[in-house]
Amino acid sequence: MANDTAIFCTRMTISIRPAERGDVSQIVDFNRRLAVESEGIHLDDQRVAAGVNTIIADPGRGRYWLAERDGTVCGQCLVTVEPSDWNAGSYWWLQSVYVDSGHRRTGVFRTLWQSVLDAAAAAGDVAAVRLYVDRENRGARDTYQRMGMRESSYRVYELPIGRP
Numbered sequence: 001m002a003n004d005t006a007i008f009c010t011r012m013t014i015s016i017r018p019a020e021r022g023d024v025s026q027i028v029d030f031n032r033r034l035a036v037e038s039e040g041i042h043l044d045d046q047r048v049a050a051g052v053n054t055i056i057a058d059p060g061r062g063r064y065w066l067a068e069r070d071g072t073v074c075g076q077c078l079v080t081v082e083p084s085d086w087n088a089g090s091y092w093w094l095q096s097v098y099v100d101s102g103h104r105r106t107g108v109f110r111t112l113w114q115s116v117l118d119a120a121a122a123a124g125d126v127a128a129v130r131l132y133v134d135r136e137n138r139g140a141r142d143t144y145q146r147m148g149m150r151e152s153s154y155r156v157y158e159l160p161i162g163r164p
Contacts, residue, residue, distance in 0.1 A: 018063060019065070024049055027076060028048045064077070067108045075112055082130075090127065097112075
């Protein structure tokens with residue numbers, strides 16, 4: 001993922017651009033809403049803002065992509081990179097995917113998705129774009145399948161370290 005290259009794409013009046021410092025409050029708001037809608041979790045705004053600021057300050061940690069329609073941010077996703085020794089390349093992980101409820105099913109996610117795929121293809125070393133989704137989030141799972149994704153054979157395990 002090129003750290004200094006801005007990705008711009010326009011489809012159906014939807015523009016995709018990298019996030020900037022001035023977008024932190026919008027990303028925090030979307031992340032809060034995402035957590036409530038997808039998992040019933042209420043996030044701490046200050047903690048989320050610190051996380052978003054860390055990522056925006058260090059593109060090596062990840063990159064937020066924002067969708068805008070008529071100057072209004074209406075969707076987002078975060079791409080992080082996992083190096084792979086198995087294929088001498090990387091996996092791009094799609095995270096924090098959120099489309100404002102008033103803009104769903106209007107092409108916002110499809111445009112974000114295509115922009116990420118185009119950038120992954122241009123990078124030349126991306127083996128796959130991956131994401132994880134809550135097993136109960138049927139709407140998101142259906143959307144990802146419509147985009148051509150398929151469920152992998154992997155299961156995610158985790159062990160929380162020092163944080164609630």
